Amino acid sequence: MLEVQQLAVKYQGSCCLDSVSFQVAPGQFVGIMGPNGAGKSTMMKAMLGLVPTVSGRVSFCTCPLCQQLERVAYVPQRSQIDWDFPVTVGSVVMMALTRSLGWFRGPHREAKQRVHAALEQVGLWDWRHRRIGALSGGQQQRVFLARALAQNADIFLFDEPFTGVDQPTEEILLEVFRSLKQQGKILMVSSHDWGKSMSQLDRLMLLNQRLIADGYPDQVMTPENLQKTFVTARGAGSGVPRSAFFC
């Protein structure tokens, strides 16, 4: 079980995440939805200790998550990745395994097999020698999906993976998410709008600084909750998402 208790973050004294608490069981596919600036990325980063927190405890199987980060595969937003870095598709995926391999040993056979399987799963094995900067946005997203798969983690955190990807890539992503769920992995995926993919979710969290609602998507997507999430006093990200029409 993944447990988050009273997680809070402030940036330069102003509240970004306000006492967020939840639990996620193995095999759950959880969607996180909220407008731009709602704190979705910050919540993921805070869970991993990548940003300072004001308060909060994050544990997995009763131990602090920050002490077992090798059990987490985190794919940040595309905008946070340096696509000009001169590295190949295969190396990006292999690098996910350096924690278990160590920096100075060459990749062993099992690692190579995991990289191969992950790249095959996302349809990019034939692209393994390409530089990541030479790929389309959807292909780049699939590289990082493969990297997460190769890690063989227990918890998968994807930040806005559907942004800027075409329909076939969206389907590959959803197919992989279904497979991870079937393997009993914990899967948390953020999106400012789930559209019709919302039907795939076991659970939906509506976030805007605080956790506004958390439960089955059709129970959470009420006009009142959407109003609280997407139409705020500070005007951040106003506008109800397309997902509202698929529930």
Ligand SMILES: Nc1ncnc2c1ncn2[C@@H]1O[C@H](COP(=O)(O)OP(=O)(O)OP(=O)(O)O)[C@@H](O)[C@H]1O
């Ligand atoms: N390092 C930082 N320093 C200061 N403020 C920050 C920092 N990172 C994020 N913020 C602010 O915190 C708020 C939440 O940002 P965050 O990126 O977590 O939101 P988000 O829901 O992921 O948004 P988006 O959908 O646009 O990616 C925003 O107002 C943002 O400007």
